[in-house]
Amino acid sequence: MSALVKNAAGRLVPTEINGKPAVPYQGVHQFRPSGRKAAPPIRSCADYPADGNKIVGSLREALERCGVKNGMTVGTHHHFRNGDFVANAVMDTLADMGVRDVVWAPSASFPCHAPMVRHLESGVMHHIEGSMNGPLGEYCSAGKMRGLGVLRSHGGRFQAIQDDELHIDLAVIAAPTADPFGNANGVQGPSACGPLGFALADSLYADRVVVVTDNLVPFPCVPWQIHGQNVDYVVVHDRIGDPSKIVSGTTQVTRSPDRLLIAEYIARFVAEVGIMADGFSFQAGAGGITLAFALYLKELMRKANVKARFIRGGSTKYLVDMLQEGFTDYILDGQTFDLDGVRSMREDPKRHLDTSPFTSYNFHGKGNFASILDCVVLGATEVDRAFNANVVTHSDGVLLHGIGGWQNCLTAKCTILAVPSFRDRIPVILDRVTTLCGPGELIDVIATERGIAINPRRQDLIDAAKRCTVPIRSIDDIADEVNRLTGGPPDAPTLGDKVVAAIKWVDGTVIDSVRQSLNC
């Protein structure tokens, strides 16, 4: 383990991660990348079947043909969320083949990937670069993983692969529909899960790419969200995932009165400060409060006869309803959170648009969609009085959530964090977040059931909110009240010295690190 240095946010971070140098966070928009994008090997059609049929007999055969080696990095996507069957199959096959020290780079991992613990224990897998939830998060937090976990946002994963910080040797793409050439999409077939954008970077930059499908169609598979021109082999499985499990508990509207109040406050705030105007845009993904916000806002839009130009998902039936009822021209969607979203993307592709971490979130492009948004509503596990926020750990310091697109969304014109003021009697507004994921200068509003706090940096918003009917309070005022009610801030978590994971910022620098939890 390299020495830790204090970065521009005052957080101790490693300068070397898994043997490679790492750049400490330098502040918002301060780091400028140099160099050139990753350059995949040039291939020749002479080495691929002229008739376009790349099907091989089994996943193992595909992996053998791709060439496997100890220490290789394997990329998978998480559009099936907790219903993915393919990542485990890949790692089991690599284990059977005797491969060791694999780096797994999923776009996210879920509880269904708990069997990976076995591969971490046995030495087949060295470490995970990607979000670690549930059993994998606990395993990493306990300090048991041999390498350092690396957590990146969706845009950060694209950036890292594009910039060759994260080299994918082998990508395996679970595809609900594919043709023998490797063209693939996620909107058709019995396992339809929506877009496949989380696999885009892998398909573009990995040395070898395998598509695994359970719905083979004759060429051409249309739409081709993944281009067969980037695919080496196609494998047909009986079943690649359970699309019913892309729906999680976070795609239900909250029933909690406190959380409904937060949602209503945000909707009224967005309307009353003038963000909700004809042609505006907002992002509202999964999460009980966020969904409720979208429903409240819809009613306000109806009353004011306002139409959005676009809404960003992850999509749910609530957003699809808004599209169909004419409340927006477009949904720009990187991840469908329920089957209504999948159906809409399949049947209404001119208006329900397939986006990717490249189009939406990659910070190392010539702009991205996230910063164009007028307003985004996000959650957080913790915030602090300086408007900094945490999404990966709770106050016990254990890795619990991935970053998702959360960091990437912070560049919206108005970033609103919707948080209950306390959870399980633990205040959510702290003096200092346990893990820093988002710098306070990018977070404009923190909305709680006790009122809304506007970042003092946003005098324009403070002015606009002067006649707002929602209670506007200072962050300290809300935090102090909650501390009085709950008995004060939580105890500091019991952490060891060992760093178990690094949190990347959207530009590839290290914004914070996670230390071993002694309670795991």
Next chain:
Amino acid sequence: MSALVKNAAGRLVPTEINGKPAVPYQGVHQFRPSGRKAAPPIRSCADYPADGNKIVGSLREALERCGVKNGMTVGTHHHFRNGDFVANAVMDTLADMGVRDVVWAPSASFPCHAPMVRHLESGVMHHIEGSMNGPLGEYCSAGKMRGLGVLRSHGGRFQAIQDDELHIDLAVIAAPTADPFGNANGVQGPSACGPLGFALADSLYADRVVVVTDNLVPFPCVPWQIHGQNVDYVVVHDRIGDPSKIVSGTTQVTRSPDRLLIAEYIARFVAEVGIMADGFSFQAGAGGITLAFALYLKELMRKANVKARFIRGGSTKYLVDMLQEGFTDYILDGQTFDLDGVRSMREDPKRHLDTSPFTSYNFHGKGNFASILDCVVLGATEVDRAFNANVVTHSDGVLLHGIGGWQNCLTAKCTILAVPSFRDRIPVILDRVTTLCGPGELIDVIATERGIAINPRRQDLIDAAKRCTVPIRSIDDIADEVNRLTGGPPDAPTLGDKVVAAIKWVDGTVIDSVRQSLNC
């Protein structure tokens, strides 16, 4: 000029082109590329407007911001064909700015680009890498261009840019519709011209990318055939092109009885040898014979109740009719040849699919669409008894046509060249083509009004044609008859020693060179 060497096809080619080493053609599927793809500079959103508005006041301002330098390479596309207004405007602006020695790399040039001769004369432009028709072809053929002309197929241009053989410093993309972020398409707006695939490589790999549009729409411009994430600046002009001029004389069905007979022969051949079967595919682009072939084939398909899986364009109203009448599931289209094609691509995007040189033609990918086709019908200026063919010069040796997608299409399962046996009393089947563009081993059938010749390498086709009702003859038999009728082969063209242009093969090697014409 470097020494000439004899390549695997027996053609003398330079080993150095415009100061860079060149690899002589090594035979079909013999050359294997090494190395890695071009790696564009990594950019940062921090350097682009957060609100996504990249509009600048003028083309000159955009070029100034991009940075210009002597000797730079500028890429443009040709979807407007003979109606393009943008390429001339770019070069005029660079001339005003005092830039010298520009390399112009259009995806094709047309007679509307005759004003470029002035820039070649004045020293603003050094040479052209791209097809040279009409006045530009004559200028090059006369030996007046300072650098060597480089002719590439559509797929070859993508390959060269992708492989960093052809580095585009600045791409200027004429876009019939765009938003302030740079998302752009060719299917909407008053200047709609269809897809924008010929600009794809430029947008992906150029250092700087400017979009010029005459139809600015609010973000998001949908579909985004060009991603704004690859675009630096957006410029709004009154008019970027005349879409009526994308229609050329080659999009009319031939009225010549001889050529109609060729078309009929090919259609009957395709049906009778068994290519025309349910789920088959064919390519029929512009060209009077090709269009007539499609119409004949359609009637045979109707009688036999056969439906194609896909047809490849460039699309015309004839192909669009076939799609709408249910003769095919899909049109895969890289270039719309008339306004019916444009409309169909805009209104029927689930079935009329936008393709690009990457998906269709790039030989340095993991396969491409061209080789999957059951059958393609192409033209040629000359063929020879070994089934070699020429598309860039006539028998006077003067550069007249670009290669287009012609070379790329030769990998289809059955490649048929439709040629009249003579033109202006000059036989089309020679002992040796003036310029070699396509190796005979990839050309399966040569169809003339005097009968059809099958390449002896294709014994399977010869067997399948045993009961064919179309006259099947040897190539020598047809050639000898035509020589008797016309008085024999044409005189050898009057050429100087100087090499004025290189013809690239699909893999980037040099398949032939063009020498100065002393008649220009």
